[in-house]
Amino acid sequence: MSAATAVLKRLRFSRELVLLGVLIALIIVMSLLSPLFFTLGNMLNTSRYFVEVGLMALGMTLIIITGGIDLSVGSNLALVSVAIGFTFAAGLPLPLAILFGLVVGMAAGFFNSVFITFLDLHPLVVTLGTFALFQGLAYGLTGARAVSNFPPWFAYFGQAYLLGAVPGQLIIFVLAVGIVWIILSRTSFGRYVYAIGNNEEAARFSGVPIRRVKVAIYTGIGLLVAIAAVIYTSRVYTARGDVGLGLELDVISAVVLGGASIYGGSGTIAGTVLGVVIIAILRNGLLLAGVPSTWQLFILGVLLLVAVFINEFFRRGEE
Amino acid sequence: MSEARAQAAGTESGAGFRRYLRRPEAPALAFLVLLVVVFSVLSGKFLSVTNLEAILTSVAVLGVIALAVNQVVLCGEIDISTGSMLGLCAVAGGAAAQSIGGFVLPLLAAVAVGALCGAINGTLVTLGRIPSIIVTLGMLYALRGVILLVTGGTWITGVPNESRFLGMGNVLGLSVPVIVLFGLFVVMEVAGRHSTWGRNVYAVGGNRRAARFAGLPTDRVRFSAFVLVGVFVGVASMIYMGRAGSVQTNTGTGLELQVVAAVVIGGTSISGGRGSSLAALTGAILIGVILNGLVLIGVPGIWQQAVLGALILLAVTTDVVRRRLVGDTA
Numbered sequence: 099m100s101a102a103t104a105v106l107k108r109l110r111f112s113r114e115l116v117l118l119g120v121l122i123a124l125i126i127v128m129s130l131l132s133p134l135f136f137t138l139g140n141m142l143n144t145s146r147y148f149v150e151v152g153l154m155a156l157g158m159t160l161i162i163i164t165g166g167i168d169l170s171v172g173s174n175l176a177l178v179s180v181a182i183g184f185t186f187a188a189g190l191p192l193p194l195a196i197l198f199g200l201v202v203g204m205a206a207g208f209f210n211s212v213f214i215t216f217l218d219l220h221p222l223v224v225t226l227g228t229f230a231l232f233q234g235l236a237y238g239l240t241g242a243r244a245v246s247n248f249p250p251w252f253a254y255f256g257q258a259y260l261l262g263a264v265p266g267q268l269i270i271f272v273l274a275v276g277i278v279w280i281i282l283s284r285t286s287f288g289r290y291v292y293a294i295g296n297n298e299e300a301a302r303f304s305g306v307p308i309r310r311v312k313v314a315i316y317t318g319i320g321l322l323v324a325i326a327a328v329i330y331t332s333r334v335y336t337a338r339g340d341v342g343l344g345l346e347l348d349v350i351s352a353v354v355l356g357g358a359s360i361y362g363g364s365g366t367i368a369g370t371v372l373g374v375v376i377i378a379i380l381r382n383g384l385l386l387a388g389v390p391s392t393w394q395l396f397i398l399g400v401l402l403l404v405a406v407f408i409n410e411f412f413r414r415g416e417e
Numbered sequence: 418m419s420e421a422r423a424q425a426a427g428t429e430s431g432a433g434f435r436r437y438l439r440r441p442e443a444p445a446l447a448f449l450v451l452l453v454v455v456f457s458v459l460s461g462k463f464l465s466v467t468n469l470e471a472i473l474t475s476v477a478v479l480g481v482i483a484l485a486v487n488q489v490v491l492c493g494e495i496d497i498s499t500g501s502m503l504g505l506c507a508v509a510g511g512a513a514a515q516s517i518g519g520f521v522l523p524l525l526a527a528v529a530v531g532a533l534c535g536a537i538n539g540t541l542v543t544l545g546r547i548p549s550i551i552v553t554l555g556m557l558y559a560l561r562g563v564i565l566l567v568t569g570g571t572w573i574t575g576v577p578n579e580s581r582f583l584g585m586g587n588v589l590g591l592s593v594p595v596i597v598l599f600g601l602f603v604v605m606e607v608a609g610r611h612s613t614w615g616r617n618v619y620a621v622g623g624n625r626r627a628a629r630f631a632g633l634p635t636d637r638v639r640f641s642a643f644v645l646v647g648v649f650v651g652v653a654s655m656i657y658m659g660r661a662g663s664v665q666t667n668t669g670t671g672l673e674l675q676v677v678a679a680v681v682i683g684g685t686s687i688s689g690g691r692g693s694s695l696a697a698l699t700g701a702i703l704i705g706v707i708l709n710g711l712v713l714i715g716v717p718g719i720w721q722q723a724v725l726g727a728l729i730l731l732a733v734t735t736d737v738v739r740r741r742l743v744g745d746t747a
Contacts, residue, residue, distance in 0.1 A: 227726050235723050393562065399555040403545075
């Protein structure tokens with residue numbers, strides 16, 4: 099029994115290593131499927147697409163560790179995007195419009211947290227409501243129109259190359275990963291996040307400021323979504339109300355694939371980053387290999403289910 | 418603790434208003450009456466038999482699915498795969514209608530496909546022990562992928578008229594969708610109150626551990642609730658096909674949100690154990706009345722999504738306030 103437990107513990111300890119193995123295997127398979135895949139240019143370009151999902155996944159990791167969920171991230175991205183685009187179109191200088199967008203994103207996250215903490219409502223139903231509300235506002239307020247006459251320097255956030263070939267947003271992502279990693283693993287706030295997910299009642303009796311922690315993480319993901327929205331809007335150079343649809347699936351899949359338990363209490367930033375990269379490479383590789391996008395939906399859905407199943411299977415083994 | 422309060426409230430014979438407040442669908446019913454009055458004043462066209470029947474016909478698909486998802490929510494689970502499931506059932510029924518025709522066989526095909534999808538959901542939730550939100554989120558995307566694979570992106574058109582009975586038919590001056598909706602409502606209301614299965618659903622959702630210790634087959638109850646959703650989605654898909662006369666690959670997109678909205682707006686608690694079939698029906702009709710009323714008073718259609726989201730938040734907030742009111746008086 100104890101030997102078996104030890105093996106399982108080692109397995110869990112090396113979960114990130116397993117994911118790394120999966121990633122390497124995936125890269126080999128994709129390279130065989132398409133000669134275009136394993137080139138520096140394609141690798142770096144792939145990173146352009148996972149930064150937006152990755153930023154949101156960082157925040158989602160903390161939320162899922164507390165046992166919560168946020169389905170409204172894709173809609174919030176749309177709301178921030180049109181907040182920037184349409185205040186700019188209305189005459190606000192672009193730097194201020196971007197600042198306004200960041201405020202809108204955080205306000206939206208804060209809005210979620212108020213319902214979740216002060217009314218004690220399940221995050222699922224709250225964010226399902228705001229999923230519709232934010233998307234609807236983004237759509238309704240703009241009359242389903244688009245803005246795209248941004249000044250050339252706006253492209254810097256989403257289209258710039260540093261040192262010749264490194265996409266600019268990759269730097270932002272690496273910085274964000276570092277900051278969130280420090281918060282989660284090196285601060286008392288990070289311990290609170292795990293404590294809430296493991297046993298909220300026990301955490302409350304131990305004096306963990308549960309409401310404040312939750313308000314902080316839901317507002318925090320709002321900020322990360324807003325940063326992702328700036329990058330996204332800059333990359334596609336257009337602000338429209340119907341962007342970001344279905345992004346929440348990519349984000350949640352990445353976090354769950356990275357090993358965070360959907361029941362809360364466990365998860366790591368390293369795992370999430372690996373999850374994000376694996377999904378991005380899968381999408382990019384399937385595209386290059388000529389697999390139709392309809393299959394991608396199917397594969398992503400199945401991948402999510404398999405990842406959660408494996409997670410919970412191993413967790414049960416430990417108990 | 419809240420269960421104890423609710424029980425205490427149940428045995429005490431309080432004032433009429435408090436007793437009314439204790440019913441989960443009370444705020445939604447009151448709101449529905451209020452809205453009907455408001456829209457009748459704002460638009461002369463609203464309160465006519467033709468318009469009211471049109472509203473009920475238009476919410477039949479939503480209402481039928483909400484009645485079944487209501488049972489899943491009562492179990493303490495959730496199903497957000499119904500949008501894609503409706504599309505797939507409609508494709509199956511549509512294909513059967515095109516090749517074989519008639520009314521029974523397409524319906525059976527649609528119901529069978531729905532039941533299969535529901536069984537997959539139920540198996541993953543009970544045996545796989547994956548949270549239902551993740552299972553059905555994954556299925557929402559996977560099934561949409563299946564639809565595109567099966568149809569290759571082409572529409573199913575030219576459905577023969579006899580296959581469109583559930584959507585177009587008329588019996589004794591009433592449209593068939595409305596009859597199906599209210600018929601299934603009565604079945605679910607009776608099953609919920611008087612059948613062992615219906616009581617088990619409440620017990621499992623109220624306190625799953627207690628239900629298991631009491632010897633109830635908690636897994637089988639939850640599994641059957643997911644299959645029920647599949648069956649009802651199958652029926653709803655034939656109402657849909659009957660009304661539309663064709664099946665597009667994006668059939669049912671976004672419907673899952675409206676369904677969950679109908680259930681929680683009606684007053685069924687998202688954490689399970691509290692609610693009723695009347696709540697789901699009220700919620701569905703409320704959504705129909707609001708969407709119809711907004712069009713009549715000239716609000717552009719692009720605002721529908723925002724209104725729906727605001728309604729969900731308003732409904733769950735009202736539910737919290739109502740429970741605190743009842744809790745304080747008990």
